[in-house]
Amino acid sequence: MTTPKVCKDCEPGSKRPAPNPGPRCATHWRDEKKRRSTAAHQKRVQATYGLGDGTYDTLYAAQGGKCAICRRATGATRRLSVDHDHKTLLVRGLLCRPCNNLLGHARDDPAFFERAKSYLETPPAQAIGSWYAEK
Template sequence: MTAPRTCKDCLPGSKRPAPHQGPRCATHWRDEKKRRSKAAHEKRVKETYGLGDGVYDTLYASQGGRCAICTRATGSTRRLSVDHDHKNLLVRGLLCRPCNDMLGHSRDNPEFFERAKKYLEKPPAQDLGTWYAK
């Protein structure tokens, strides 16, 4: 019978089982997965947008840890997207997926948002004198 594996990251003498790669206990495996995910993300934004080490985190902190447009999304479930100008490829900020998609749909045209503002202020159904509620 083989001795149970112990976690390589735990203190010496710890008897925590290490069923995960490394071998690692569940706690240290979770930490390792977060570390790997962060490193992969940092590499991807560096290769794609030219953001140096720590720039994403600095930008995230400068935005108060929220989407620059809606200010609701925090990126805790899904990281905020790096928004950039498609003409000159300059990074503008970090956005949640819906806000980033909205900008993409508008094709970075400010007139789109002016029309949307007018629509919200005076919906077409209001002109008909009929408001329909569910």
């Protein structure tokens, strides 16, 4: 019979099974995956946007831990995207995926948002039918 693997991160004498790579128990493997994910994310934003160690976290804290536009998304499930100006390549802030996609579709054109504001304030359907006010 083979001896069961024990977690290399647990206290000596622990009998927690270690079925995960390392070998690690489920708790320590979850911690290791999070550490690796964070390290990979830092490396990616450094290489892509030039953000140094901790700059993403500093920007995240400066925005109150929320998307700079919608102020709802926190990045808890999916990290906020680094938004940058495509002309100057300068980082502007952190956005959730939908807000970042909205800016991409607008092609960073402020007039797009002026038209969207006008559309929301006075929808075209309002101008053509009396039925609009009935609803």
